[in-house]
Amino acid sequence: MSDLKEQLRADLTTAMKSRDELRTATLRMVLAAVSAEEVAGKEARELSDDEVQAVLRREAKKRREAADAFATAGRTEQADRERAEGDVVAAYLPAQLEDADLAALVADVVTRTGASGMKDMGRVMGAVQEEVAGRAEGGRVAAEVRRQLG
Structure with missing residues (x-):
């Protein structure tokens, strides 16, 4: 199993124990996306760290786009939630270039x-x-x- 996936699972356990609802929900969503990617295609496979990072980038982008859509629609509470989820996912990605x-x-x-x-x-x-x-x-x-x- 990839180190990044192991880290996500360990952090999910920690978040569940500390009753951090946002982090728990976000990590569950990310792990579900990783699992879906593993079984996509003709046969199941184990994702490498690079492939897990690609899934994380995709999920972070979804959160940014959803936050923008909610903000445009005037739904600030949902936009804030999406941004917070995006921040949780971004913590597992390499730092962005200036x-x-x-x-x-x-x-x-x-x-x-x-x-x-x-x-x-x-x-x-x-x-x-x-x-x-x-x-x-x-x-x-x-x-x-x-x-x-x-």
């Missing part, structure tokens, strides 16, 4: 690949995504690549 660090990384990749315009965006995106490795959302990365190539 804008300046992301810009420097993209500039380095543009220089290395010799990209000269938007036609090279796919090549630059592929190289940047490998280096970013989940430390920045794809939308942020794409916006920065567009800004530097455009």
